[in-house]
Amino acid sequence: MPGSSSLGDLAGNPVFDDLELVAHKAFAQDDLFHAACMKTADGIFRRISRYRTEPTEERKESALDFLFSGVPLIVNSPEIFGHESTLHLYHRVLEFADPMYRGELSFGPAEGQGYAVIRPVKKH
Structure with missing residues (x-):
């Protein structure tokens, strides 16, 4: 698949769709994944709430x-x-990435899959 893809472009890809279902199932059944997702989401909500009201359940x-x-x-x-x-x-940082790469979640990365957090270089 050359070029760039949006998440919408990937819907219908059987591997993508299956793994998205894995994430939903893991959220419901894997306490560590659930907690990590909520921690990631809470960080997002804290950043949002500095500028807006608290997010609704729908958001x-x-x-x-x-x-x-x-x-x-x-x-x-x-x-x-x-x-x-x-x-x-x-x-x-995605809170579930480290536990996933350590094999602590109910699912893990495929062979050949890497993950890195990028940060701006500090100028002196």
């Missing part, structure tokens, strides 16, 4: 759905995009 569910839709890219981009290996770069 919280929407944020979690967005988080779940990113899980396939962190778990198995090689198969989704047809490459031997991929590196998922993100600008914030």
Whole structure:
């Protein structure tokens, strides 16, 4: 799949769709994944609440759905995009990534899948 893809473009990809379901199931059944997702979402909500009112339950569910839709890219981009290996770069720590890579969750990354947090370089 050359070029760039939005999450909407990936819907219908069987690997992507299956892994998104894995995320929803894990949220309901895996206490560590559930707690990590809520911690990630709480951080987002704290940043939002500095500028707006507290998020509604509907907004919280929407944020979690967005988080779940990113899980396939962190778990198995090689198969989704047809490459031997991929590196998922993100600008914030995803609370479930470290436990996932340590094998502590009910699911884990595919062979050839990497993850890194990117941060700006501090100028002196």
